[in-house]
Amino acid sequence: MKNLKKKANSFILIFILTSNILTPFIGMPLTRATYNNTIQIQSDLISFRKENDVAYNNNWEKMLAKFDKNGNEVADQLDNKLELLEISYDFVNSGPSEPIDFIIQFPDGYDYSKVIVILKENGGNIKYEYNAAINGFAGSIEYNRLNDFCEKLKQNKVDFLIEEDAKIKANLYYASRNLNLRPYVWKTLDGGYTGDNTSSIAIMDTGIDESHEFFDNYSFGDFRYKIVGWRDFTPGGNNVTLYDDVGHGTHVAGIAAGVGTPIKDGSDRSIATSASNVDYFASGSVVDGDEWLEPLSRFNVPTLGEIEVECGFNDSTPAMDYTTSKFYILRLEGDIGYIYAEIGQTSPGDWQNNMTYNIDSTDKLGDYVIVALITYNDGPDGDNDCSNPNSTVRAEVHWPFNPPTYGCGNLWKGVAPDAHLVSVRVLGKSGGTESEFLQGIDWVIANRTTLNITVMSMSLGLENIYGPVSSAAMINAVNNAVELGIVAVAAAGNDESGGNNIGSPGDADNAITVAAMNYGDQITDYSSQGGSESYQNTTKPDITAPGGSFNQYQMFSADTNDNDAEGAIPDDYSNDLYGAQGTSMATPVVAGAANLLIQAMGGGNNWDWNSGSKSKLVKAILLMTATETYPLKREDDTSYSPSLNRGGKDVHEGYGRLNIGAAIQAWTNDLNGKNLSPILYSSIENSFANHSYAGYVDLNKDNTYLFNLTVPAGKDYDLYLYNYTFKEWGEPDLIASSISAIPGQDEQINFTAKHDGKYFLVAKAIGIPTPGEDDDDDEDKEIVIDLTLFLIISAIVALIGIIILIKVYKKSREDDNYEYYPEY
Helix, strand or coil: CCCCCCCCCCCCCCCCCCCCEEEECCCCCCCCCCHHHCCCCCHHHHHCCCCCCCCCCCCHHHHHHHHCCCCCCECHHHHHHHHHCCCCCCCCCCCCCCEEEEEEECCCCCCCHHHHHHHHHCCCEEEEECCCCCCEEEEEEEHHHHHHHHHHHHHCCCCCEEEECCCCCCCHHHHHHHCCHHHHHHHHHHHCCCCCCCCEEEEEECCCCCCCCCCCCECCCCCCCCEEEEEECCCCCCCCCCCCCCCHHHHHHHHHHCCCCCCCCCCCCEEEEEEEEEECCCCCEEECEEEECCCCEEEEECCCEEEEEEEEEEECCCCCCEEEEEEEEEEEECCEEEEEEEEEECCCCCEEEEEEEEECCHHHCEEEEEEEEEEEECCCCCCCEEECCEEEEEEEEEECCCCCCCCCCCCCCCCCCCCEEEEEECCECCEECHHHHHHHHHHHHHCCCCCCEEEEEECEEEEECCEECCCHHHHHHHHHHHHCCCEEEEECCCCCCCCCCCCCCCCCCCCEEEEEECCCCCECCCCCCCECCCCCCCCECCEEEECCCCCCCCEEEECCCCCHHHHCCCCCCCCCEEEECCHHHHHHHHHHHHHHHHHHCCCHHHCCCCCCHHHHHHHHHHHHCCECCCCCCCCCCCCCCCCCCCCCCECCCECCECCHHHHHHHHHCECCCEEECCCCCCCCCCCCCCCEEEEEEEECCCCEEEEEECCCCCCCEEEEEEEEEECCCCCEEEEEEECCCCCCCCEEEEEECCCCEEEEEEEEECCCCCCCCCCCCCCCCCEEECHHHHHHHHHHHHHHHHHHHHHHHHHHHHCCCCCCCCCC
16 A cells, blocks of 8 residues: 655656656645645634625634744734844834734624724724634734734733735735835836847747637747747657747746736736646555645635635546545635635535625635545555555636726736747646757757747756756856857746755756746745856856745736646636746746846847846846845745845855846946935835845946935845846956945945946845944935036046146245145
8 A cells, every 4th residue: 555645736747767858847736744834724614614795703712822923912923023133022112113903803793983992092904804814903014013012912911923915915916015126117117128029938848829819829030029039849849830838838938038918807807827736546555534635726805796606616536436525715824824715625526616705895815725635545455555546627707807907907917028928738638858959059050040049948848757957068057158249047846955956957057957946935945056066157046036836826817728728627717827936937037137138238139148247137137136134034935035145145045135126227327427325124024125226337447436325214224236247157356345234324435447338236125223322423424426516526536636636746946945735
């Protein structure tokens, strides 16, 4: 008898082979043992599940034991954040004036009307009151008033639990918000950057479904269309018609450069499909019992309306044993999923049915999960095992989703929606081989000038049964592509932490290797830890970008119309969405960001395909403007978390999280003669805000320059000066920095230029200020990066000195006994 570790998501291509294969880097599904760590669905939770519109039985003591272990009536998660912010409400009565959104709840039956009065007396505001889900309300108060509010409640002997109102969601819409594409990069910055329409991104993957409305059709070399190139290197490949019978490549392409999809159902709801296959056929038996599968969908509902899930189940278990299933709509509150609706059957047989949940009031808005429960059943033999179980669950989810567009158009469009795409199929249903991948690289290099390929996205990796594999051939191929003008972006992989788990092509020195974070800027639990091997010249990964999360939400993008949801959903919607997570999803985010930067640099019409001068410069700028996420911890296994390196690089996040707005600024923002005062936030303060600010300065050799950055009270900024040229492998060349850890202390760089030309200046918000003396005072000046004024003053002083010397000389000639003391 075996109890096998299952790969539940049929979207993942896993083969137990001794040879090396290419696999797409979608996050591995959670197994029977680990799923409860993500959405803790427990038997005691199911026992008091609530049905539609019925308030659940609030077990107050049990809830406090779970969420408030120190008994101070502040949720432990919020406690941890306040401690990091150095305003833990237990002992500090001051803090930043920025508001914190919170949810506060009370024991059942308690009339909290007087709490609202106390909140307003402390400058707080009510967002909305819950009618059924909890006895409490959502509100907002400034951090520095939070302590007073909580202490006042204790003085009035009010039992309460207060926690932060989580705002972070993970799909393509929220990726655009996290990266500040919507509205800053796409609309505000220099009139907006939406992608270079004179160049293309090559997607090395399973193909692209050109029929999906994300992509606006195909014609080879015709830049009137979204897709301008196609080649299939899989066995028996079709080089006439574009297709994607797996779906991975279509999803990835949509993230990089999709135009978005207008598909909605008759009730103006978004639509996403998903399927999961449980397959132990011919592999072993499973002990009778239940198994929670990986969530079929994780999404946010910001709009009133009805969630509707079309559920289907098929059992192909041989002989007399069988499986059954149930589906659930869960509302997420922290890490707990509360059941709002369920459907299923306990008797053998296939079935299809719908379940719904009505979001008819604002207190029901929030985060939802669709999850399936498989039950393994023993047949007449009575051995308590289900032999060779094989079954499929499928869900078509319709949900209300109409958040603000911020004047930036379609909610689902990719990072660089005006860029073009080239589809290079090197993966099929059974994965791919190294040789097929190398053929793809070769073809991309040969056609780079014909199809204006400036970026290559590789959401795949070489693996065998022991894990990630390095290949000299793949490394060389990727490095060579970069040396011939192609920005190469590669996934770090989904092999988690605990060692150097990055294989090829992510271990190529010239590649931009991408780790994944969630939408709170935490490194995801699945994202591969890197390092540096003897054959490498650089440490990997290089940068971090949103990739979706098992602990939060997925990245929604285009779902192929070819063999949609692995063929598990008959009569499926065309042009719908699919949710996934992995470094596969983070990689096209960076590929799209590279295209936006290329647009700012002049686009394909101003490109160099004969050297790495432009391709490596793109890499250097993206990396130098990235910001560290410290003190945020990796999901789940926090012992493997990013450290604070202040301009350096670590094995979890590289240089830090992607900041495409600052990268574009580095190229376009002329700081010569300007006084500037950017307002920046670290990742822990606000993951959706600006984290870095950049620009360029023109310096003259041997002249000395002073750059001064004023740091607001309670903040920790760093200031960095980089060469215009880069290191050998495209790493940024840091030549000077000011990195004081004292809150509010100004940063200052005094630098003598080593050569004439352009330099990049970058200011970054760094973590949380280290406790110490706040050096900020009223006499501090604004950020001064005023080269013109500095040079003019220097010239005037020098001229005055020359004039005085001339006068002294003349006077001494008239009267050798007269001593002249010039007055300044």
